[in-house]
């Protein structure tokens with residue numbers, strides 16, 4: 001068998017996930033010409049009306065960060081490093097937010113506190129399912145806590161997304177929801193995890209009602225856009241801050257929630273609150289869930 005995706009490819013998608021869209025890509029992979037006419041984006045693109053915050057001040061460690069009592073980034077994480085270096089870096093536990101080292105830090109690229117910044121490490125394959133369209137699985141065993149991929153696309157203002165109902169690839173950056181563990185996303189530890197002053201800032205930054213920003217992978221994205229929802233998922237969403245401290249614009253990372261054997265479909269909980277999606281007439285819109293889990297809620301929304 002030939003993998004559908006080159007092990008190191010990060011972004012191969014253009015347009016909707018229709019079969020015809022993928023066909024040229026398959027050709028590209030097989031013939032190893034995998035740059036022709038396709039967006040290859042490692043990072044999130046940014047809409048013109050979104051201004052990225054200034055870089056946050058970094059730590060003053062040299063080489064790699066290893067002293068949590070002096071590393072400024074470890075202090076932001078509650079005086080500890082969120083990762084252990086085993087298997088190339090694994091998240092110890094799901095956190096409200098992970099503060100990674102960034103461009104202003106003194107440490108180098110080998111620092112464990114940059115674990116989510118190293119790109120794909122597993123051979124991920126896009127495959128067709130009977131009822132859910134395209135889906136993603138790994139050819140490799142993925143250990144619990146390992147970073148699987150980032151959700152990339154165009155970083156945009158949520159209010160500018162006028163085709164939300166037709167666009168299945170919008171990820172709202174809703175870290176307050178993630179922090180509170182609302183709506184079925186991976187249950188987070190309580191607010192005590194992060195320093196009170198930072199938490200106050202998060203509450204100021206994140207509106208209680210609607211998320212201000214989203215990642216639109218409808219036209220540009222990476223493999224994360226093909227990962228389906230499951231009511232009993234094997235991945236979880238983790239907000240990560242690595243260049244700035246604005247939680248509204250956090251990076252969205254997917255981590256393994258468990259040890260995942262090869263070829264098991266990769267899924268995360270989309271976290272919809274039931275009856276929260278309305279159609280253009282204001283009527284509640286419903287979508288059946290085909291995840292097949294014993295605890296399935298039977299609806300995505």
Ligand SMILES: C[S@@+](CC[C@H](N)C(=O)[O-])C[C@H]1O[C@@H](n2cnc3c(N)ncnc32)[C@H](O)[C@@H]1O
Pocket residue numbers: 017131132133134135168169225226227228229230288289290291300
């Ligand atoms: C981000 S896309 C995931 C990739 C998608 N399957 C594809 O073919 O491009 C989200 C869409 O996939 C489908 N989907 C994802 N998880 C599903 C599930 N558990 N049950 C039914 N449909 C699902 C829904 O159409 C949803 O709007």
